[in-house]
Amino acid sequence: MSTALASTVAKPRAARRWTDALALIVVLVGLWQILSEWLGPDVLTTPLHTVQRAVHIVSDVDFPQSLYVTSLAFASAFAISAVAGVGIGLLLGARRLAGNVMEPLMMGFYSIPKVTLYPVVLLACGLGLWAKIVFGVMHGIVPIALFTMNAVRNMPPIYARAARTYRMSPGDFARFVLLPACVPEVVAGLRIGFSLTLLGTLIGEMFASQSGIGRLLMIAMNRNETSTIMALALMLFVFATLVNMLFLAWQRHLTHED
Known part of the structure; x- marks a missing residue:
């Protein structure tokens, strides 16, 4: 009984942890995009362009x-x-x-x-x-x-x-x-x-x-x-x-x- 209760309590905590992590990633990507537009691509490339460049490097x-x-x-x-x-x-x-x-x-x-x-x-x-x-x-x-x-x-x-x-x-x-x-x-x-x-x-x-x-x-x-x-x-x-x-x-x- 206690094991089942612990499992029931752990699931919402795990879901909340993943939700918080996803929210943090979205915020960081948003800040990255804003800084890229503010500083310019010569200083900081956009997230999308960075990912595209990474794919190109990996495929080399x-x-x-x-x-x-x-x-x-x-x-x-x-x-x-x-x-x-x-x-x-x-x-x-x-x-x-x-x-x-x-x-x-x-x-x-x-x-x-x-x-x-x-x-x-x-x-x-x-x-x-x-x-x-x-x-x-x-x-x-x-x-x-x-x-x-x-x-x-x-x-x-x-x-x-x-x-x-x-x-x-x-x-x-x-x-x-x-x-x-x-x-x-x-x-x-x-x-x-x-x-x-x-x-x-x-x-x-x-x-x-x-x-x-x-x-x-x-x-x-x-x-x-x-x-x-x-x-x-x-x-x-x-x-x-x-x-x-x-x-x-x-x-x-x-x-x-x-």
Whole structure:
């Protein structure tokens, strides 16, 4: 009975959420159209023209190769950021002293404009895939580690006491207690790290790459092709938004939010 009631209550909430999202999209598109007419197409293209340009770019014969290059670099960078970030966060969260020492250091590193470190990355990795991966990891790993570390620190102490009572090994404690208890906040960190890793990968492609979506953006910026810039930005925005919605839905499911 309670399950049926909860399902009945959840449906109107879900419908209202989708209605609000649709209304927000309509408002944003309307504002976009107004700004485009006010500033002119040389500054900001209209939504319709931007979508048409995006369709033209996607149908170009060279676009699949650019998409593959960017996807490979980004997927590799995000996988490394996620695994390493969660691992570092679990370790620093469990070792409070180490966490207190490392947290300000990580925040200090993250406050540095990553572009200033790009020459170092190029000297270490050269031009190619690894430079883009490293640049993406530099952007994404710190937020994931910090979210995970704070999740461990906020874990109820009873969990650790129960693990000690059952004499669990550190590996079993991390696998069966720490990670499951921290998953909702870890997912929140992954959601933030996803967008920042994508940003870092694209910036890496813009500065030193012979292919990829970032390279297409740089070429369009050099040629002052506003429509191409807007079309690529729209595609990246839609992709990042959809993936973030999936992460958010996963997080709500884990926290039992409707």
